Amino acid sequence: MEPELIADYACETGEGPLWHPDEDRLYWVDIPPGKIFRYDPATGRHEQCHQAAEAIGGFTIQEDGALLLFGARGAISIWREGELATIIPEIAGEADGRFNDVIAAPGGRVFCGTMPTAAHAGRLYRLDPDGTLTTLLEGVTVSNGLGFTPDRRGLYHTDTSKGTITLFDFDEATGAIGNGRPFLDLTGKGEEGSPDGMTVDAEGCVWSARWDGGVLVRYAPDGHELLRIPFPARKVSSVVFGGPDYADLYVTTAGGRDKASNGAGAGALFRLRPGVRGVPEFRSRLTL
Numbered sequence: 001m002e003p004e005l006i007a008d009y010a011c012e013t014g015e016g017p018l019w020h021p022d023e024d025r026l027y028w029v030d031i032p033p034g035k036i037f038r039y040d041p042a043t044g045r046h047e048q049c050h051q052a053a054e055a056i057g058g059f060t061i062q063e064d065g066a067l068l069l070f071g072a073r074g075a076i077s078i079w080r081e082g083e084l085a086t087i088i089p090e091i092a093g094e095a096d097g098r099f100n101d102v103i104a105a106p107g108g109r110v111f112c113g114t115m116p117t118a119a120h121a122g123r124l125y126r127l128d129p130d131g132t133l134t135t136l137l138e139g140v141t142v143s144n145g146l147g148f149t150p151d152r153r154g155l156y157h158t159d160t161s162k163g164t165i166t167l168f169d170f171d172e173a174t175g176a177i178g179n180g181r182p183f184l185d186l187t188g189k190g191e192e193g194s195p196d197g198m199t200v201d202a203e204g205c206v207w208s209a210r211w212d213g214g215v216l217v218r219y220a221p222d223g224h225e226l227l228r229i230p231f232p233a234r235k236v237s238s239v240v241f242g243g244p245d246y247a248d249l250y251v252t253t254a255g256g257r258d259k260a261s262n263g264a265g266a267g268a269l270f271r272l273r274p275g276v277r278g279v280p281e282f283r284s285r286l287t288l
Contacts (some may be wrong), residue, residue, distance in 0.1 A: 002271040003251065006039055007046040010256030013265035015197065016058045016101070020063045021280060026242050026250055028269060029056045034071070036079070037263075039269065041243065046269075050079060056102075057099035058225030060110055060284040068284045070099035070112050076127070076286075086168050087278050087288045091133065093120070101158070101197060101238070103146040108285025109175045111155065113138075113143020124157060126141045129285045137176055145198030145238065147206065149278070153163020158184060160194045160211060161189050183223050184208065197238025197252070202277045209236040209251065214263070216251055218274075229272065232265035249274050 011030035018027050026039045027049075034052030036059075039045070053282035054072040059079075062068050067079040074091025077084055094114055100122070102112040111128040122140035125133050137143070140160030148155055148170065155170040155177055163186035168177040183206070186192050193213020200206055205226065206219045214234050218227040242248050249272040256267015 001272055003229065003265070003272055006250075006269045007037065007138035008256075008265075008268040008270050009035075009048070010035060011035075011252070011254060011258070012170065013237065014256065014267050014269065015237050015254070016057065016250050017238055017240045017242070017269070018061065018281060019240060019250070020061055020065070022061075022078050024239075024244060027059070027067065028238075028250075029059065030267075031055050031057055035257045036067070037269070038250055039277060041248070042116065043239075047123075047265050051083065051086070052086075054287075055098050057115070058112065059100035060102060060104040061281070063108065063285050064285045068110070068286055069120055070102050070110075074100040074114070075097065078286075087286065091125075094123075097122075099202045100142065102284040103148075104283050104284040105148070105170075105175065106152050106172045107153075107175070108267055108283065110144055110286070113140065113146070113157075115143070116141060127284075129181070129287050130174065131286065131288045133252065134175075141142050144196055145208065147198050147200040148282075149200065150204045152204070155202070155220070156206060158195045158198055158199060158208070160196055162191075163189065163194050165198070165206070166209065183268060184219065189215065191253045193234075194238075199240050199278060201241065203255065205276070207249070209239050211235050212239060216272075227274075231263075231270065233263040234267065235262055240281070246278040246280065247273060249278070 013031040013118040023077035074094035076088040081122030124137035145158035193210040235254040
């Protein structure tokens with residue numbers, strides 16, 4: 001299965017691809033410079049559509065179609081076709097850091113992770129629609145890829161530097177998580193790279209991007225490896241299903257500022273057609 005190159009903006013940290021079903025377009029970001037890109041598969045056109053003043057660590061799609069951006073210092077903003085409105089300017093304890101990967105949950109909540117800083121480790125938060133922020137996990141190295149099991153009873157959470165994906169029980173009614181148990185553990189397997197962004201397909205299998213591993217790996221629900229797809233980039237960063245029938249798999253890569261070290265496909269957007277479908281992502285419902 002050969003990855004198809006869609007767009008190459010030589011992103012420093014291309015990340016967070018997300019299919020927008022209202023627009024039939026794919027959005028993704030370059031985290032450090034705060035750039036947002038989008039791609040229209042019907043026309044083949046892609047473009048940079050926003051330049052933020054600071055980093056954008058991740059985003060979700062609001063119920064009304066706007067993008068909910070998670071940025072530096074814990075700032076949260078809403079973006080509507082070039083118009084940016086800051087909802088939460090800063091989160092206590094995150095002034096020296098930034099958000100990383102995020103995901104909207106059933107019911108409109110958002111699970112949002114942060115990067116570690118010199119002063120503290122990363123964290124995983126839950127943002128409720130009324131703006132209440134709850135700390136769920138402390139001591140995270142790099143909070144990263146998230147995904148829900150098809151029955152909505154489980155939440156996957158990736159901790160990149162630890163090399164782990166943990167599966168938690170998830171209570172849709174309350175947003176609580178618990179009973180974390182190992183799903184993937186790459187401890188001591190440095191040659192494999194580190195798990196980064198992820199998504200779950202309609203069959204309940206996990207697709208995990210491998211930072212510094214140059215591959216995308218598909219795992220069965222019981223954790224055994226089913227498939228690995230090599231990429232022309234060392235830093236495979238994230239993955240999501242898209243297209244009108246969710247049969248396309250979009251993959252981002254990082255390291256575009258040094259293609260000599262990171263590969264010719266570093267910092268680009270790719271597409272695969274793996275013969276399995278994904279499911280629509282949930283939408284956030286922040287009401288502030």
